Amino acid sequence: MSLLTITDLTIRIAGRPLLEDASLSVDPGRKIGLIGKNGAGKSTLLGAIAGDISPDSGTITLANRATMGRVKQETPSGNTSLIDTVLEGDIERTKLLHEAETATDPTRIADIHERLIAIDAHTAPARAGAILSGLGFDQEAQLKPVSDFSGGWRMRVSLATALFLNPDLLLLDEPTNHLDIEATLWLESWLAKFSGAAIIVSHDRSLLDNTVDAIAHLDQLKLSLTPGGYDNFVRIRTEKMLQQNRMAERVAAQRAHMQSFVDRFRAKATKAKQAQARLKALERLPQIDSVVEDTPTRFSFPEPQPLPPPMITLDQVTLGYDGRVVLQGLNQRLDNEDRIALLGQNGRGKSTFAKLLAGRLEPMSGSYNHSSKLKIGYFAQHQADELVLTDTPVDHMARAMPDATPVAVRAQLARFGLDADRAENRVSELSGGEKARLLLALSTREAPHLLILDEPTNHLDLDARDALIRALAEFNGAVILISHDSHLVESVADRFWLVENQTISPFEGDMAEYKEWLTERARKARSENSERIKTNQKEKSEHKPELSAAQRRQERKEQTRALAPLRKKGRDAEEQLTRIAKEKQQIETKLADPNLYETSNSDEIVALNTHLSALNAKQEEIEEVWLEIQTELENSLMQ
Known part of the structure; x- marks a missing residue:
């Protein structure tokens, strides 16, 4: 079942059409890059999906109970700290915590704490801090008020809030505009692990190639979907354009040949029937237009006069x-x-x-x-x-x-x-x-x-x-x-x-080596931080007073209850991996069958390979999630 369905959507701004009978379907977990020329209507489409803009016709349907996250257009302000600004973005958690301080009914208090456990409320500060850190805010900066930062940095806080919500559908409009290369690489890594669906408007080729599994092209008021990243989109689009032009040329030549016959023999009685037949054949020929490309964008810099070195x-x-x-x-x-x-x-x-x-x-x-x-x-x-x-x-x-x-x-x-x-x-x-x-x-x-x-x-x-x-x-x-x-x-x-x-x-070094250097530096920083946490925990445990048997039993019960949602996530991940393995085996069996290549068209083979690639990517993603869960469980049990 689709997470988001756009059907026959038409949007006009000030009388100018931006989309006309455009359709798109987004499945759960799928990440789509939305591209098109400046002014084509990409941001307008995101606004319509978010409910900020009413379409002239057509429908936009989000699955029941699905959550949506989007970077707000207005930047945060005020004296609230960065970390608290991000945490307050989770409205449900904020309300539950506030209610927990004032509730008196024991049943309601139990319900509140059960819900807080279910939404991982206790890990929220760590998750928010990790996102802010990835976007360039160290621990000291996270405690400073939003008002201390400029507009570009505040936009990062808005982005952090949207990511922190971990929604079913994430809408991002040029998310790298206010990021440096380090933060952009972190965002690419985060999106690659993100289990929800996303629609990403971006002109950053690296981001599109490294994070999305399909490209939605907004062109001539329509939406077309191409599997793969941006490089694959360019390759497929170029091949389609060449194929369409070649087909148009063949049909035009065939049309010209038939028309020549008709013109030559229409008046001759002996050839009249043949000429009439050619006329009917002409009418049946498909109308295929050559692809008319937009005028290519060209920039040029004035030629400088020679200058002796050094500059x-x-x-x-x-x-x-x-x-x-x-x-x-x-x-x-x-x-x-x-x-x-x-x-x-x-x-x-x-x-x-x-x-x-x-x-x-x-x-x-x-x-x-x-x-x-x-x-x-x-x-x-x-x-x-x-x-x-x-x-x-x-x-x-x-x-x-x-x-x-x-x-x-x-x-x-x-x-x-x-x-x-x-x-x-x-x-x-x-x-x-x-x-x-x-x-x-x-x-x-x-x-x-x-x-x-x-x-x-x-x-x-x-x-x-x-x-x-x-x-x-x-x-x-x-x-x-x-x-x-x-x-x-x-x-x-x-x-x-x-x-x-x-x-x-x-x-x-080159850019690839610079990215590797950044990744290694980040890994070392995480490792050092983890060691500091372990050292602090060890010091706390050494000074911790001896518990009675009853207290230890109660502590184990609380720990079991606290870890229950995490264990459930681990079981869910294992079930997903089992399902994916079975589905992969079915596809691989089909692809290994020689009859497939004799009886099926190339579209089916391409579809099977595309599906297999998507399953491989999903398998890697879930395996990484499963490993993270197991690591977190082991660390919790060691404390």
Whole structure:
């Protein structure tokens, strides 16, 4: 039975159709990546599923008693700590805990505590803390009030709350926009283990390839579903387009041949019957249109003038704000055509270093030298706040290029896909992706030798991201890149600098090795934390007073009762593994039968292989859950 069913859905915004008779079915546990061009209606569809938007026609049906989680659009605020903000997101737990403090009826008190055990209320603080930690908040930060953090970090708290609820259906809209690579990798790992279903709007290719098992493509007002990640979607879509074009060409040639016969022999009495038969055959030929692709997105950077090396040198530079040191001991050199990605967690100083290079921040000490002819293009997402909402892209570019002709102004905008129509729209009417294009056009108007790109892809769709990669490959200047998009980093950078411990040092390796390094570091941190917990528990047990036999029996009863839900989860996982093993055996038996390949069409074979792959992935997921349960049971019994 489907968890979510969308049937013949039509949605119009301000009279413009975004979806028309679109349908989609989401099974329990299935993770779907929702893609489409900027403005296609992806966020609108999520809003309709969540109940925020009423469709013009069609139905959206969620299974009975199914829970739904979504990152709230408004960021949390106030003096509540991060950990308490996340915990309060579980409304049922919060109400039960409050009622437990005031209830007097013994039966109701028992019911409350039984329900708290059933929903694992006692593990909630640990689960919430683990999620916040994965998203970049250490234990000290988790105890600070939300008001201490900026908007981007507050969005992480909203994301943490949605993940903490562990719903049957999770709706995520660009969840990596405010994350660094470390937090993005953690989110990928979390989603891979998540047992519920998810619909994820994302332009992050790595996230889509590593977490979803199907792609829903919103195109031409319809939804089409393709199994696999984004790379598989591109491959299948390309094959379908080529096949459709070849079929259209064959039918067109056949049609032309028949029409030629009819035209030649229609008037001849001896051939009239044959001509009439060909006319009827012509009418029966299917109407197959060639695939008309959208105009491909293209970006291009102005060509910089030659510049003698070195471009920039730093000697013992210290950076910071209001006397507080952020980075120190910097001894870097930049040359023409350097392609360097800055790696490291948010808040470690990547953007601070970018501001120094861009001339937006003076060193606290040390020397920063560069060529007098050096031109720098600096892109940062926060610059969107500096745009004048009532002005058009043409207005902004004309002010930035006061000596340029109107043709040159429009040509610079056109380099980034802002054509005549979009260039005349007010900024308030532009999408996030169109604003990003405007910022790219503004930051490169002087043909810079050095491009500093601080999260340039946050609002760009997949086509625009590919266009940016192609344009950077053709660019002859140097690039400093800060991005959570590992596909972009892998495609653009050939050197990596790690920003950590108040300094910048080379990272000798590629992105795959960096991810492995992060994973190993996280594993060590968990291991050290586990050892600390065991040591604390041991110290507590050594100082624990001796219990009487009756007290020990009561303690064992309480422990048995507390562990009952966990043991039930373990049994459920074992039953699931047994069912999956039987189903796999049935499919493998079918695939091993030679008759299948003689009597069945390829669609059935593909469907069987796809189902088998899904079962293998589900088996790995449940095995990992089962192992975690057994480990938790063993640890609890050892205490």
